[in-house]
Amino acid sequence: MADRQLFHQHDTTNTSPLYLGLDLSTQQLKLVVIDDDLRVLHEEAVNFDRDLPHYGTEGGVKLNGYQATAPTIMWVEALDLLLGKMKDSGFPSHRVAGISGCAQQHGTVYWKQGAEHVLAHLNPESLLHEQLRGIFSVESSPIWQDSSTSAECEELEVAMGGAQKLADITGSSAYERFSGSQLRKIAKARPEAFAQTERISLVSSFAASMLIGKYAPIDTADGSGMNLLDIHQKDWDDRLLNLCGADLRRKLGAVVKTDAVIGFIASYFVERYGFRKDCMVVAWSGDNPDSLASLNLRVGDSVVSMGTSDTLLLTLEKATPSTEGHVLCHPTRHDAYMAMIVYKNGSLTRERIRDTYAWSSWEKFNSLVENADVGCGDRFGFFFYVPEITPKAQGVFRFEHGQQVEEFSRPEINARAVLESQFLSMRLHARRVGYHDSASKRIIVTGGASQNDAIVRVLADVFGAVVMRSSLGGGSATLGAAYRARYGVKHASGWFGTFEQSLNAPGAPQLVTVAEGSLESYEKYSILLEEYERLERDVCRAGQF
Structure with missing residues (x-):
């Protein structure tokens, strides 16, 4: 992290431009500052549990059975706190x-009637959360960990002619955490709140709304x-809008390209x-x-982001949706x-295994991983402590020599087994969304767990890949946002190079083989x-939810 003394608010001798990237993630709101050469000058963060304990979240979330929400106003107060630290x-x-x-x-925010008027007339003498409290028709936002909308997902797929038909249009079959099923559930269960809603934002566009x-x-x-969204037409699909709630085209507003300048910063922040x-x-x-945007990838590269959730990202020249995984519009390449x-x-699952079998020590966990053989001696584990997305299952299942067991005969094997299970799953399911399975490919790793060399070595062996890290470490989503901010300003100011060309600067991150x-x-x-x-199919039947 850059030294805070680097900045002097009243130093008028340095007028070179700066760019901010923010990331409102599950557990924190993070900010990064870069200059025009892409050098990282400063980072700052607000952790929801630690810095805003009065909201009572755990990991930034409130869980109630299969429901997962976060207090919307907590995110507002986090922005207050973050900008206050910077000032x-x-x-x-x-x-x-x-x-x-x-x-x-996937998370959604519900603005009450008249909320935009409040946004436009904020008093700079008062904090945001003091002025925005009470303007949300649904005060707790459903987030990506929610898995309570199975009925709504089934209704969407049936109405559209099946899971594959839905995926052909939107890039994904119906998923419980996706916004469409969440909107449908709220429209049915809380019709008064839905009727009072003037605009529905994603968490991303919600935060941007405060800024403009x-x-x-x-x-x-x-x-x-x-x-x-019809990912081919890059517009809302009216059939799906009509299924999920009344007047949704107006409530959601128009969609824009990811590099669009959407306005100037509001006078409140000035x-x-x-x-x-x-x-x-x-x-x-x-x-x-934005994790993808932070890395100047070449054709064939993959990204594995290891955080609260693990994510495998691939760039595709052509959309080939299936009922597994997701195909999205690319953030920096319109074609x-x-x-x-x-x-x-x-990460929470890896940490749970660490705490149980390695005395809460990463050093001990890594030693257990490295001392176990490839394949764990014909042992497989599936560790779905929370309802899993890929594959759809819940529970912990262990198999030893083809037979299901309550615990491995060598319990220390769990350390390597959880990693092998996670990465074998990635390799298996990646093939179904366009990944060409062959050795000697490059995988770029990001996120907190990417700094653990023992974890990364198992990933490299499972994929037969060269695994690389950014020279700037983890947190790439925030950097991707900052890079897009810089590109968007340059593009709006008359520069017509590509996003990839914009990353040709002295401070651009280098990829280092690890x-x-x-x-x-x-x-x-x-x-x-x-x-x-084969075992995964059995687990999906046994672990249905």
């Missing part, structure tokens, strides 16, 4: 030429994660924090698209798509993958 540090907000951001995908003082549009990349009036705000997107496979049981998969291990995993696929 106190002497940050030169008058140099910021552009801002963009990203957020956890009016309702911000949803971008095509994040909008692809709703089961409502007067309270000293931003310049002509600071442009570029459309916000989802955290997964391309991205494939995404998401796993709910990511692991190279063993061909022998890769071939062993190729054989094990067949047994894993």
Whole structure:
């Protein structure tokens, strides 16, 4: 992290532009500052549980059975706190030429009638959360961890002629966490609140709305994660809108390209924090698209993001949707798509295994991983402590020599087994959305767990890949947002290069090789993958929810 003393609010000798990228993720609101050479100058974050404990979240979430929500006003107060920290540090907000951001995908925010008027007339003498409290028709936003809309998902697929037909249009079959089924559920269960709703935002466009003082549009990349957008036409599908709620085309607003400038920063931030009036705000997107945007990938590269959820990202020249995984509009290439496979049981599951079998020590966990053989001696584990998305199952299942067991005869095997299970699943399901399974490919890893060399080595062996990390470490979604902010400003100012060309700068991150998969291990995993696929089918039947 750059030293806070680097910034002097009243230093007028340095007028070079700065760009901000923000990420409103599940557990925190994070900000990164870059200069015109793409150098990272400063980072700041607000952790919801630690810094805003009065909301009572755990991991930024409130769970109630299969329901998962977050207090919408908590996110507002987090922005207050974050910008207050930046102001106190002497940050030169008058140099910021552009801002963009990203957020956890699929979550929805419901603005009451008259909310936009409030946004447009904020008093700079008061904090945002003091003025926006009470303007949401649904005060707790459903988020991506929610799995309570199975009935609504089934209704959508039946109405559209099946799961594949829905995927052909929207890039995905119906998923419980996707916005469409969430909207349908609220429209049915809380008709009065739905009728009082003037605008529905994704978490990304909600945050952007605060910055521009009016309702911000949803971008095509994040909008692809709703089961409502035709990813080919890049517009809402009216049949799906009509199925999910009344007057949804108006309530959702128009969609825009991810590099669109959606307005200038609101006067509230100019007067309270000293931003310049002509600071442009570029459309916000989802955290997964911005993870992809942060890396100047070449054809054939993949990205594995390991955080609260694990995500595999691929760039596709052509959309090939299936009933597994997701195909989204690409965040930086208007003629391309991205494939995404998401796993709910990511870092929290690895940490649970660490705490149970490795005395809460990553050092001990890594030792257990490295001392176990490839394939764990004919043992497989499936660790779905929360209802899993890919595959759809819940529960913990262990198999030893083909037989299901309550616990492995060598319990320490769980450490390697959880990693092999997660990465074999990625390899299996990636093939179904366009990944060409062969050795010697490149995988770029991001997220907190990407810094663990033992975890990364297992990933390299399972895929037979060269695994690389950004020279700037994790947190790539925030950087992707900052890069898009810079590109959006340059594009709006008359520069017509591509996004990829815009990353040709001295401070651009370099990719550093951190692991190279063993061909022998890769071939062993190729054989094990067949047994894993068979067992996964059994687990899906036994772990239905």
